[in-house]
Amino acid sequence: MKIKTKEMKIALLGYGKMGQVIERIALERGHEIVLKKDEHNTYEGLSNADVAIDFSIPTAAVSNISSCFNANVPVISGTTGWLEHFDEMVSLCKEKNGAFISSSNFSLGVNIFFELNEYLAKMMSKLDSYTVEMEEIHHTQKLDAPSGTAISLAKGVIENSSFTNWTLDNAKENEIHIEAKRIGTVPGTHTVKYNSAVDAIEIKHTAHNREGFALGAVIAAEWIIGKHGVFTMKDVLNLK
Known part of the structure; x- marks a missing residue:
């Protein structure tokens, strides 16, 4: 599927196995990685990003997502296990006029x-x-x-x-x-x-591998550029 936009600067929030696959696919599609955030570093460089992709851990998700909204950076979140705070993040997104997609699976x-x-x-x-x-x-x-x-x-x-x-x-x-x-x-x-x-x-x-999850997340990131609001993969794939 091709939703390809111009080259993006991407912040990766979470740099485990999924983050590394996302990095490779993003680079293959002509994008640049400006931040690889894990537990050992800070959000320095986040404000330079056009979009952030969060595949971290449940305890880090709220901090990652709220940091994106406060930096005026759209965020794609594939982290699960934190959704008791979902409404709180939706409210913050609307307050900051941000852009947000959270999905249990981006494949x-x-x-x-x-x-x-x-x-x-x-x-x-x-x-x-x-x-x-x-x-x-x-x-x-x-x-x-x-x-x-x-x-x-x-x-x-x-x-x-x-x-x-x-x-x-x-x-x-x-x-x-x-x-x-x-x-x-x-x-x-x-x-x-x-x-x-x-x-x-x-x-x-x-799923045969992580490639499908990673590709879907990058496509969602390409799609959300220039938009404001809370969206789903139904919007990205025009399934509504």
Whole structure:
């Protein structure tokens, strides 16, 4: 997908494995990295950036995002596990007339999967003989469980059906059970499965590597330049 803009100066907030893949893809697309922020350095150089991409850790996300708004730098955040502060960050974005996209998953394929999940949920909502469950598998270094992507999938079902909640425990009536597994170096596999007494229907997305997440984040960064407000990947991919 090509949303390519002119060369951007990018601040990377979080320089782990994802940050390094984002750096490589950004450089391949002709952009410049002006800050690589981790726990060992400061935000010096942030004000020189056209956009920031945050793939840090849950405890650093709020500081990273608020620092961007205060520096008048648009921010793309793929960090999960901090969303109890999401409304606070949205308010700060509006107060500073900033630009913000937060997503549990920037992969272009996963965002198509989100749309497919919602469409299937609408169709299945008419059939009360089916229950729904989800499984997500990630690498052993992932800090949060269930994944932000699994939570987004569960919310997509809840908003389009009679299910009211998700749980990691045994599901009660109108609850969606999510099984979270941590195995080896798996970059991310998500399955949504509908079960009845006579059959089962499932949809599944399997990430082969981190490339898709990183490319989607860079495309979102290219898209947000010159805009103000709070957006989603639906806006970036024109899925609304």
